[in-house]
Amino acid sequence: MxxxxxxxxxxxxxxxxxxxxxxxxxxxxxxxxxxxxxxxxxxxxxxxxxxxxxxxxxxxxxxxxxxxMTAEHLLAQAHIIEGTQAAGWLPEPEANPPISEITPNGREWQADVLATNGRAKIAFEVQWSKQTPNETLHRQERYRASGVRGLWFFRHLNIETSKELPAFQIYFNEDTRIFKVQLDPLHYMDDELKHTPPIPLQAFVQGCLTGKLIYAPAIGLTFPMEIFTKNKQCKRCLKMTNIVTRLKIRISDKLPGCPNLETDIYRAGIQPYVLEWLPAATLRELKIGKLKVRKSFMQVERQASYFSNGCFHCDGIQPEYYEERSLEVEHLVSKVEIEFTEALAKLFSARFVNYWWFNRA
Structure with a gap:
């Protein structure tokens, strides 16, 4: 077809x-x-x-x-062509490389739709039937060797998307005859984001070719960070003190559809950032004790020394063990602006940082 x-x-x-x-x-x-x-x-x-x-x-x-080709595959090609034309790029269906661009190992390729804009070339592939991950990687390497970026739409997505291999799942509605692209649902664990709607294929392709599809979009930007605390009784002096329980980086405020990130003060490597985000003046204002390394008095914590909350009044350690089991209500007490650097991003699970984001604006 x-x-x-x-x-x-x-x-x-x-x-x-x-x-x-x-x-x-x-x-x-x-x-x-x-x-x-x-x-x-x-x-x-x-x-x-x-x-x-x-x-x-x-x-x-x-x-x-x-x-x-199936009728669905053919229609998807047509929608990709429409999106390519809307972006001002030149579409070529069933495109083969010129002789001068055949990959070094002599293997040719054929793209469902090759989008060209000057020297920039992107091959859009619709995989309506099943394909093994190894075959996908092999075909993507052929494109790379020819200086072409490959972007994949799968009916059955069975490979992890990455910067080197952008791959997305597509769905087809037979009643409306519209294809829609679903960004990786694994990223949307936040209750506020899990209902992120899919994107029509034509609009998605147009966006890809006009700078709306971005990898690891949060790195290098600033975001509001929410500070959550609990008010609990110090085991040492018996006075009430505030402790930091959670920090929430509101990625979705600037990048709609992106997952927000949460951490406590115990995450490995986060402590220098916490001290930067919550200087002494902020802690005093919020009636939070100093955040520093202290030795635990609890056998269940093996009397270990670790970065901890302290009592605002006596500086006594507020053990993580009790914090995890406390029934006090958590309160949002403040917000600060932070920069989400590449170094900071490495402290979080890669799948919640390194993903493709589509700017719907």
Whole structure:
């Protein structure tokens, strides 16, 4: 089901014809038989899929080994082409590399849609049938060796997306005949974000080509960070003191759809940042004791020394053991602006930092 064919050695595209022009081309070809397939040079017949996509097909069966496409695959290609054109890029369906760009090992590739803008080239691939992760990686390497970025849309997503291999799941609604792209749902663990809607395929492709698809978008930006505390009784002096229980970096405030990040003061490597975010003046204002390394008096904590909350009045350690089991109500007491640096990002799970974000604005 190709979207292009040859007319006297000139390439023509099915998506450039409206219904009247398509019927006129069909009538002309019926009498002249001038149209030929780009894959093997066989005679062409003009067809329309049951989903409404115009395409060129072999007029009769022959030795050509080009694999057939499903109607869904063909329609997805058409939507990608529309998104590419809307972005001002040049789309080429069923695109092969020029001889000069064949990969060093001699293996050619064929992109469902190759989008070109000057020297920039992005191959969009629709994988409607199942494909092994190894085959995906192998095909992506062919693109890379030719200086082409590959971007994948999977019906059955079975490979982890990365900066080097952007891969997304697509869904098709037969009633509306619309494809939608779902960003990785593993990122949306925050209750505020788990209902993030998918994006229409055409709009997604247009956004990809106009700078709306960004990898690890939070790094280098500043965000508000919420400080949560509990008011509890010190075991040492029996007075009430505030302790820091949670810090929430509100990534989604500036990057809608991105997961917010949470930490306590015990996360490995976070302590220098906590001291920077919560200087002595802020702690005094919030009636929070000093944050520093103290020796625990509890056998259950093996009397270890660790970075801890302290009593505002007597500086006694407020053990993490009790903090985890306390029933006091947590309160949001303040916000500060912080910079989300690359070094800070490494302290969090990579999947909540290194992901593709689509700017819907």
């Amino acid at each position: 190709p979207l292009k064919c040859l007319n006297d050695r000139n390439i023509i595209y099915a998506f450039n014809y409206d219904d009247d022009a398509w019927e006129a081309l069909r009538a002309t070809n019926k009498s002249t038989k001038s149209l030929r397939t780009a894959c093997c040079g066989a005679e062409v017949t003009l067809k329309t899929s049951h989903l409404g996509t115009k395409y060129f097909a072999h007029a009769r069966k022959g030795p050509c080994v080009t694999a057939p």
